[in-house]
Amino acid sequence: MLAGTTLLAVAVTLAAANLRISVTSLSSVLGDVQRGLTATSAWASAVTAAPSICFGLAALVSPWLARRLGGxxxxxxALALLAAGxxxxxxxxxxxxxxxxxxxCAGIAVCNVLVPVVVKESxxxxxxxxxxxxxxxxxxxxAVAAAVTPPLATASGGWRPALAAWAIPAALALAVWLIGARRATDVVAGDQVHGGRRNLLRVPMAWVFTLLFAAQSIYAYVIMGWLPEILRDAGIDRDAAGVLLGITMVVAVPLNLVVPHFAARLRSQSWVMIGLTVMPVVGVLGLMxxxxxxxLAWALLLGAGMTIFPVVLTMMALRTRTSAETTQLSGMSQGFGYLIAAGGPFLAGLVHGWLGSWTVPLILVLGVLAAQATLGAVIGRPRHI
Known part of the structure; x- marks a missing residue:
């Protein structure tokens, strides 16, 4: 088990800072990339869906990696793989x-599953x-990746150096992690993982968690993947659209510091989950x-909806009895959840390509948010899986 030192907390923080930059940096200049590569709209849809697909597949093997290599x-x-990619x-x-x-994204997926376990253990x-x-x-x-990449592309002469620059913070996170976790032999000890191991595929509440994770992921990756293009189609220029995506992401920073801590102190989190769904509903309606x-108002409301992600992670720890169960539930819900969610940004891009409008994709997002509120209310009830 990793000791809960300040240096480890810094390592966790730096690792987390790199877990979405590959998505938002690319989406903020996606139109330029697509034109520069003379790629099709189907390719652009595949690129926005790629993170969820890869997150899902890699998440399913992350507990196995933790047992074989140590967390x-x-x-x-995983951080080395991220920097290389x-x-x-x-x-x-x-x-x-x-x-x-x-x-x-394969590197990101491993961190997605194992870093929350470090948090619970340490x-x-x-x-x-x-x-x-x-x-x-x-x-x-x-947020920084979304806002900085478009002007960085202008300053550096193109999107290629602007996107490649984000390997630098990933390498920094790797260096700090190697120092901060150098005394660790495992995040989840092999004996713990094997001991008392349950088949969560047969646990209904584990599937509710999985569907909830899928719903919040569809919302998040449609917004992260397509918001700049939605805004550009509405007449907003590239740099401003990138900044608005950055605002969407950064508004969650203060909320993420407060809401999970607050939710963890409550006996039931059902109303928290419902409340965190109302704000993005208004934001999506505004986009439509x-x-x-x-x-700016739509960006703030959309970003507030992203706060549900850390609450779901917190609830995985609250709803399980051991770190082994937390790892299993995290791997299952993220693995299958991300695979289900991959259809969201892909379908949104395809439907927009067919119809030339974002109305129908955004209506589908509203349906996903309705499912999220329902599933969140169920998960929020106090119990263990």
């Missing part, structure tokens, strides 16, 4: 960009607080009806 080394390898994807054409994105009395810091760092990193009227 600390597994996370270190961010460089590789800018070296050639559409196929390599997609492949490099998949490599980067900071058992501060799960809500540290999860909030972890999620806030993730939101801040994604008047996207260019008050886009």
């Amino acid at each position: 600390g080394p597994a996370i270190a390898g 961010l460089v590789v994807r800018v070296l050639a054409g559409p196929a390599l960009l997609l492949g490099g994105t998949l490599v980067a 900071f058992p009395t501060k799960v809500g607080l540290v999860t909030g810091i972890y999620s806030s760092s993730m939101a801040a990193g994604s 009806l008047a996207p260019a009227t008050v886009p």
Whole structure:
């Protein structure tokens, strides 16, 4: 088990800051990339869906990696894979960009599953607080990548160096992780994982968690993947659209610091889950009806809805009895949840390509948010799986 030191907390924070930059940096210049590579709209849809697909597949094997390698080394390898993928994807054409994105996202997926387990194991009395810091760092990193990449592309002469630059913070996170976790032999000890192991595929509440994770992921990745293009189609220029995506991501930073910690203290989190769904509903309606009227307001509301992610992670720890169960539930819900969610951004892009409008994709997002509120209300009731 990793000791809950300050240096480890810093390592967790830096790792988290890199877990969405591959998505938001690319989406903020996706139109330029697509035109530069003369790629099709189907390719653009595949690129936005790639993170969820890769997150899902890699998440399913992450508990196995933790048992074989130890959690600390597994996370270190994942950060190295992330940095490599961010460089590789800018070296050639559409196929390599997609492949490099998949490599980067494979690294992210391992961290997605194992870092929350580090939090539970190493900071058992501060799960809500540290999860909030972890999620806030993730939101801040994604916000900076979204806002900075378009002007960086202008300053550096193109989107390739602008996207490749994000390998630098990933390498920094790897270096700090190697120092902060150097005394660790395992995040989840093999004996713990094997001892008392349950088949969660037969546990109904584990599937409710999985569907909830899928719903919030569909919402998040449709917004992260397509918001700049939605705004640009409404007449907002590229740099402003990137900044608005950055605002969408950064608004979650203060909320992530407070809401998971607050939710963890409650006996039931049902109303928290419902409340966190109402705000993005209003934001999506704004995008549908008047996207260019008050886009800042829509960005703030959409970003507030992202706060549900750390609450779900916190509830995984609250609803399980051991770190072994937390790892299993995290792997299952993220693995299958992300695979289900991959259809969201892909379908949104295809439907927009067919119809030339974002109305129908956004209506589908509203349906997903309705499912999220229902599933969240169920998960919020106090019990263990």
